[in-house]
Amino acid sequence: MVDVSQHDLVPDHSVVDEDDLEAVLTEYEIKKTDLPKIKRTDKALPDDAEVGDVVRIVRNSRTTDEAVVYRLVVE
Numbered sequence: 876m877v878d879v880s881q882h883d884l885v886p887d888h889s890v891v892d893e894d895d896l897e898a899v900l901t902e903y904e905i906k907k908t909d910l911p912k913i914k915r916t917d918k919a920l921p922d923d924a925e926v927g928d929v930v931r932i933v934r935n936s937r938t939t940d941e942a943v944v945y946r947l948v949v950e
Contacts, residue, residue, distance in 0.1 A: 888931070895931075899945060911946050912946060913949070927947075927948065929946070930945065932945070
């Protein structure tokens with residue numbers, strides 16, 4: 876089987892720790908449930924991601940070099 880998460884075209888996914896999460900939520904003045912969702916079954920998620928965690932996804936961008944987005948892991 877191929878490990879999709881290790882493919883060159885899959886952006887870096889990492890679980891956000893609680894301190895960093897609070898800073899992000901405060902910066903954007905939102906609640907965790909306001910974040911876009913990502914399913915736990917998504918093959919790109921790290922193995923340690925659980926339902927309720929927030930994942931930081933860092934994508935390459937032509938205009939800003941890197942684009943960082945956050946997703947809430949759901950069932």
